[in-house]
Amino acid sequence: MRFIADFHIHSKYSHATSKYMDLLALATWGQLKGIMMMGTGDFTHPLWQQELKQHLQEAEPGLFELTPKHHKHVESKVYTSCKAMQRFMLTAEVSTIFKRNGRCYKTHTIILAPSFQAVEKISKELSKIGNIAADGRPILGCDIKEIVKIALDASPDCMVIPAHIWTPWFGMLGSKSGFDSIYDCFEELTEHIYAIETGLSSNFLMNAQISELDKFTLLCNSDAHSVQKLGREANIMDTELSYFGITDALKKNDPKQLVAGIEFFPERGKYYGDGHRACNVYLTPQETLDHKSICPSCHKTVTIGVHNRVNELADRTQQQASMYVRKHYQIVPLLDILSFHIGMSETSKRVQKMYHQMLQEIGSEFTILLTAPLEHIAQVSNKNIAHSIDALRRGDVTITPGYDGVYGQIRF
Ligand SMILES: [Zn+2]
Ligand SMILES: [Zn+2]
Known part of the structure; x- marks a missing residue:
């Protein structure tokens, strides 16, 4: 099953x-x-x-x-x-x-x-x-x-x-x-x-x-x-x-x-990059290396994120690794997408109303994100939202990485 x-x-x-x-x-x-x-x-x-x-x-x-x-x-x-x-x-x-x-x-x-x-x-x-x-x-x-x-x-x-x-x-x-x-x-x-x-x-x-x-x-x-x-x-x-x-x-x-x-x-994970939340400092693994792991703002050691740690333990490059990867989808919760387009918080009445309307008329959140026809999504919500779900299915999104407890931000 x-x-x-x-x-x-x-x-x-x-x-x-x-x-x-x-x-x-x-x-x-x-x-x-x-x-x-x-x-x-x-x-x-x-x-x-x-x-x-x-x-x-x-x-x-x-x-x-x-x-x-x-x-x-x-x-x-x-x-x-x-x-x-x-x-x-x-x-x-x-x-x-x-x-x-x-x-x-x-x-x-x-x-x-x-x-x-x-x-x-x-x-x-x-x-x-x-x-x-x-x-x-x-x-x-x-x-x-x-x-x-x-x-x-x-x-x-x-x-x-x-x-x-x-x-x-x-x-x-x-x-x-x-x-x-x-x-x-x-x-x-x-x-x-x-x-x-x-x-x-x-x-x-x-x-x-x-x-x-x-x-x-x-x-x-x-x-x-x-x-x-x-x-x-x-x-x-x-x-x-x-x-x-x-x-x-x-x-x-x-x-x-x-x-x-x-x-x-x-x-988007809150421990992806390196840095200091309190200092508003985000560093890539290369920048961390250049700074000898020291925060340029407070001069204490930065919190090393997952990206850096993976690089440290890796015995394959990303390209070599790609042949070992099984099937996967990358998603963004529907509320995030709606919040982005409506320009209001996930808990706002307008975002919540749209979310529930979509569930009611289309089906479960995973159905909406992964398989529902885009025309149907556009009909129930609007063209921009359907367009973003399409972009998501194709992996066409831009992300500002998260670090030291700060979630990364996504743009469509
Ligand atoms: Zn746990
Ligand atoms: Zn710092």
């Missing part, structure tokens, strides 16, 4: 996450966005885990749907044009901070689990290490290799996936607190790692510059902290509809089943 999947999201129990991120909102917005398979996020949090157990029932092996009672609440909120099947997979993210060989490492890791039994076992073990009730994404003072062991002990079918591997502070390969290779991090446990998450600031091409990453499935996920951000990255898959069908495709890195990645433009 062909579907769009987003494995990494957070619930209202995670730090800095919208209080509206509950299961009903996720199921509603999954349909409006066109994401059929969504991670639950945060399964380690006791209250969220309780909600998951109350609201979900197993639909296929290892995949869950809302119970009929809760499904009813969602049905009335989804436009007929967007109504679709909706499934959840039990997922969580943990933050580990640990010392190895006298150095401090910080990593974020996603865990996929096939059952509530596995989820309970993982929670029980993690609660011995740290306070899992403090945050939907718990912070644990233990080596990441311990997490792999705990997950695989809970169930051999669990998967451990390094999250947003390039972000400077919490990425497995990040410039500030990461390793120089996946093997350096997981050592003898590397054979249990099958997939990695590219994160918003890197794309398939950048990852293909590091030959070690060839053997890992590259996943694109939103890491959404609010419903609007769901699916800002996602995966088009074609697998048997079950936890095992999906994880089997991830383990095999099978291009037939991993149809395409849907990527954020990496330059």
